[in-house]
Amino acid sequence: MIILFHPRATKPRNSRLPLAVLALAAVLEGKVDYEIVDGNAEDNATQRILDLISTHNVELLGVSAMPGPQMVAAMETSREIRRLRPEVPICWGGYFPSIYPDAALNARYVDYVVRGQGEDTLLELLDALRGNRELDTIKGLLYKDMFGLRRDNGERPMKGPDEFPWSPFHRLPVEKYLRPSFFGKRTAVHHASIGCPFNCSFCGVHAAYGNKEKFESPERTVAILTHLVKNYGADSVQFYDMNFFLREDKARELCDGMAHLNLRWWCEARVDIMSRYSDETWASIKRAGCAMIFFGAESGSDWVLEEMQKGITTAQTLEIARRTRQFGIIPEFSFVIGNPNDPDRDTHETLRFIRKIKRINPDSEIIIQHYTPTPQPHQAGDGMYGNIEVPFPDTPAGWATEEWMNFTLRIDTNAPWLKRKTKLLIDNFETVVASRWPTVQDIRAPRWSRIFLQVLSAWRYTLHLYRFPFELHLANQFIALRRPKRESL
Template sequence: MILFYNPKATKSRNRRLPLSILAVAAVLEGKEDYAIVDGNLDPHPTESLIARIRERPVELLAVTVMPGPQTVGAGASCREIRARFPELPIVWGGYFASNYTAAALNAGYVDYAVRGQGELTLLELLEAIRGHRELKTIAGLSYKDSDGRPRHNPERPLRSLDDFPWYPYHRVPVEKYLLPTFLGRRTTVHQASIGCPFRCNFCGVVNFSGSREKMESPARTGDILRHLAQTYGVDAVQFYDNNFFLREDHTRELADRIAPLNLRWWCEGRADIMMGYADATFEAIRRAGCAMIFFGAESGSNEILKEMNKDLCAEDTLALATRIRRFGIIPEFSIIFGNPKDPEGDTRDCIRFIRQLKRLNPDSEIVVEHYTPVPQRTRMYGNVEDQMQFPTTPDEWATERWQRFATQKDPRTPWLRPRTKQLIENFELVVSSRWPTVQALRLPSWGRWVLKILSSWRYKLGIYAAPLELRWTQQLLALRKPKEESL
């Protein structure tokens, strides 16, 4: 049997279908015996894994790991399982294994790391474990050779999602993952493409997919969503794609196919690409149920956008903020604060840019990010190679200091002075109180008003220092933080 493990990633009220595991399990469905343990549902996943292993022989423990809390759960469970069942091979896949491959293999409890798209790599790894193939022939695989030295095989070219079977939804309790959000009562998740063709040098996806993207056909996305709506009563979708709207013809076809399903949905797009779209396409997207689009605006300075390799200009973001209002779609703009060369100046510029966006479109939602570097194939944004030393093991990644880094809560980067960090956080608190997010489903309307009234003088006068009253009020109201919790 193959045992899959999705370590706990989030609070239980935010749990989502474990798509990473479903994607790789799909290629085993009907051919292999497998089981799934999801730490987002199961409060004692290590015990459950152990119980499964005792039940019947397990050939491989296959774990999906993202940087952040999943690294903690993955490390703890795998260490325990290695101690009890030293012969059982363990493979890690996902963003941690792809971006921090060497660190993953440095753990005594990880034998294989799968980089990038994992379906075929997993199938070939199973062949190798069964003695029918050599490890060195498996593209996308990293492993330790017989001397314990790390080996990194060449990259695996991305395949279209249509080349793989549908996810085996029936193998998980789908009902438990359908959550109320501002989009609908039964929100699900779907990813209709993999990778990203851009080269932004602050992003973890570039290394993962080598600046390439493959999309699912609109027909298949439509069929899957119809199945989810008809079988499970899904009425809303969060799309995980890094770039949902890459091509206008694809977008139009997809919108037309989704429209009859009466879903409300959220996705990510690029301002420059969408600015090239016709009004009729925006209308089609709206008709198809699109409620909000997330845009990585990153900065209001074209110089900094260039330094980020973003291939975007600030004017496109500003124009998009104005244009999208006409179609009743809310834009959610994410801004990266703290350019390493001049964090103070950049922070002031970012604040100015956000204020401009809010003037053009007050409905805009704002996501404030602290620049948190990710290793790149080329240089990192800000040329910070000399200033950054990443952990070399998953256990080090699991420490409090690096958890706060990975979750972007407190990157503690050498160039970010505590005073500047405080200003960024204060500004975030003021702007998120002045316009409480529409994603905060449980926030009562009186709570919204209290936050608005308490913060409007600060926003108007640009006084952000020590907003204790806002911090307490947000805590009291348990205001949702979309950047940490997803929708």
Template sequence: MTHTLLINPTITSRSSARFPLSLLNLAATLDRTGQSRIIDGNVDRDVVNETLRAMEGDRFDAVGISVMGGPQLAPAIALSKAIRARHPRVPITWGGYFPTLNTEAALAAPYVDYAIRGQGEQTFSELVAALGKAAVPDVAAIAGLSWKHGGAIVHNAPRHFTYTDPGRVLPYDKLGDPRRYLARTYLGRRTVAHQAAIGCRFHCTFCGVAAMFGGTTMLSSAERLDRDLRYFKHELGADSVQYFDNNFFDREEDMIPLLEVMARHELPWWCFARSDALLKLSDHAWKLVRKSKLRMAYIGAESPSGQMLKEIRKGTRPDQTVAAVEMCRRHGVIPELSFMVAPPENTEEETEHTFEFIRELKKINPHTEIVIYVYTPLPVHSQHEKDRAKRPSAPLFDLNGEQVVFPTTVEEWAQPQWVNYTCHADAPWLTDRMRQRIHDFVTVLRCRYPTVQDMRSPPWAKRALSTAASWRYRFRRYDRPWELNLANRLVRLRMPQVSGL
């Protein structure tokens, strides 16, 4: 029997920890033929020492580490180095978004032996089986795997995505008490995280999901969703659900069976959605949406420019954003809109245009939530192979007119400027003046309209900040809102683009 250690490096605070769904799905697959253990760095804060203690007390055939780019990269590096130093013969595999988008950089690290591209359940299961059979495993035929051979990096054939049902709820008991992952949110006092579908059939140029899944979407069966929701509601005591689906609403005919299940359970929920998909829903579908208690939908509006939406391959139009905001208002759903400002071309013009568009949307529905990011497209090497072949990306240039050169090592990607790039917080073509302009607008906007997701700040403080920001917002006096910055040191309003639901 193979024995595998699965680790989720620290990426958030303990209070913001949610189920490590990727590792739970891996464990469900690995446990069919072997054993696995999960260490979650978001809960086990001393994740390095916890990992070393586990490896000293037990024998593992392999270690699998789930790695997102951005702030999870540095903890993943520290963890991998510690394992390699103490247990040099145990193979280390990285899986998840970072090794999928930056495979060469991941395998250039001496502490990473294998990288899994895309979906990992079957690929990692086959790899662990091979590692358990021979000192020199034969991995050349394992689809979706990249590895080192004689100083060179080998990329095996890609693996097609599948959505397999483990036949039972995921092994949440491997996390200790699963109830400690339930959080108090805007939705309820015990919100659970879940994923009923993976992937997205669209190809946005800035989105890691597009690179990860290559335009594929797979939905859970209604039977599986019903089984999971019954477990959450009756075994864990959950009273609401945050769906981490990459794109919850897709085709209505596929969604109806799932909505019928959710309508029976009536657990308030949050999800990702697209404006065009919401507009296509029939009256019957909206009836199910209301009965199932959808409270908030995160919609990628991205830009008020039809041309930019076309260039980034979003597949929606600005008028659909406006219509979706109005439709959500009629059905009692709060639209949470994300926008990408400061593109490499026409940076200031596009940014100011977005600010004005946001103001118009607030007039239509003042309850609309706004999340603002900097537009940072994926490097060419990170794009899905199908997208690279269709349309070559235009080169990017920094403030000095020099072409942007992306990192080639894990350590470079972990530097602050590239963490910010990955998190859509900064870009090489932004001037200090533009950064300040964006920061000031966001400050005035979030003070004028504090998010309903903020469960920590007292209502009187949010009202006071809204009043204080009203004149600046009304007269577009965003520059240097010193009094709001000072007040935020005391109140500390929640920022959805940083902490999420």
């Protein structure tokens, strides 16, 4: 038996379908006996794994880990399994080991690391564990040899979603994962692509999954959504793709194909690409049920966007603000503030730019994060930006400390280039804006709480007074509105 472990990543009320392990399960289905253990659904996932090991011949424990809380849960369970059942091989895959492979492999409880797309690598690793092939022939695999030396077999070329079978939804109680959200009463999730063709300097996606994006065919996407609607009653969906719309013709084809499903949905998209879409395509997207689109606006300064290698302009972001208002779609703009080369200038220009966006489209949702570097391809574990070097932790335990957890979640990065005064300005501005325009995504917040925060913060926003917003901190603690960037906490 193979155990596919999805460590706990969020509160149970926020849990969604564990797409990462479902993708692996798809290639095992009908070939290998396996069990999915989802930490978001199990009261004690570690004990569940131990019970399976006690009653089955477990060939491999496969662990999927994102940076942050899920990595901590992966670390704790893996360490306990290694202590109690040291004969079971443990393999880590997913975003964390893909961008920090050395840190993952340095853990004594990790035997193998899969970098990037894992479906074929997993199947080949199973062949090797059964003595049918050599470990050094498996692309995408890192491991420690018999002498304890690190071995890296190189990157595996990515395949598109259409080259793999559907997720075996029947192996999970899907109904329990279709939870209420702003978009509907039964919200599903789906991933229709892998990879990213862009090279933003602060992002690790292209380092983990390559610089090409391979898409699922519109026909398959519609078929899977239809399956979720008809068999499980899904009425909404969140697409987890980094860039849901890359080609206008494919966007039209997909939206026209899914319009009859009457789904409300959310996705991520590029500012530059969608700013060039025709009104007809925007109308098609709206008819298909699109309610909100996440855009990485990143900065209000064109010089910063150029240094980030973002490939967009501030004028294009403003155009998106206008177009989304025109078609009744809520834009969710994310900003990464505190560029190391000139954080003070970047901060002030970006805060002014956010105010301009709000004038154009008051419904715009604003997400503000501190700049945090990630390893770029072919770097040896350190994050580099200009003359700034960040020595990342070299073990999962190092990443699990409060300092690096805050860094990972962009809550309190303690960036050496960011003055305390500038950091406070960013944080206080975020508090004022989030109070002046409370997110519509918190479906639990009563109407009076939004009105109270709006009234309490209006004078500060109008007068540009962001310092010492004690009353807003107190009000937010009392009301506890959802913060999109901290949803996983």
